[in-house]
Amino acid sequence: MEFTLGNFINPKRWMHFERLDKVNFGETLCYVEYNNCGPGANLKTGVNWKGYHKINRMAVVKFTVQSLLLRKENQLPLTSIPFSTAIRYRRTYYLINEIGKISYKRSLNK
Numbered sequence: 001m002e003f004t005l006g007n008f009i010n011p012k013r014w015m016h017f018e019r020l021d022k023v024n025f026g027e028t029l030c031y032v033e034y035n036n037c038g039p040g041a042n043l044k045t046g047v048n049w050k051g052y053h054k055i056n057r058m059a060v061v062k063f064t065v066q067s068l069l070l071r072k073e074n075q076l077p078l079t080s081i082p083f084s085t086a087i088r089y090r091r092t093y094y095l096i097n098e099i100g101k102i103s104y105k106r107s108l109n110k
Contacts, residue, residue: 002035009040012047034060 031052033043043054061067 004038005036005040007039012045032063
């Protein structure tokens with residue numbers, strides 16, 4: 001999410017992976033892409049798996065650090081690892097509150 005993908009990236013962006021017990025991850029996991037850019041980010045050449053999704057700004061909320069911090073099993077604060085709860089859309093940062101509403105917006109555009 002929010003990566004610049006260079007032209008060295010496989011055009012499909014995801015590689016098929018099968019475990020030794022023959023689980024097909026393309027059918028059983030959720031792969032998401034959000035707001036990627038660069039020559040390797042062409043969505044027209046991506047994989048066509050059941051679990052692959054391009055998500056929008058509102059859907060990305062459940063994948064943010066902030067949404068993970070709201071879960072009762074969150075242990076990140078115990079690690080002392082620095083983190084940010086902001087998500088970026090183009091050059092604008094958003095803070096999303098616990099019910100998925102934008103609570104703060106800051107544009108970096110000049």
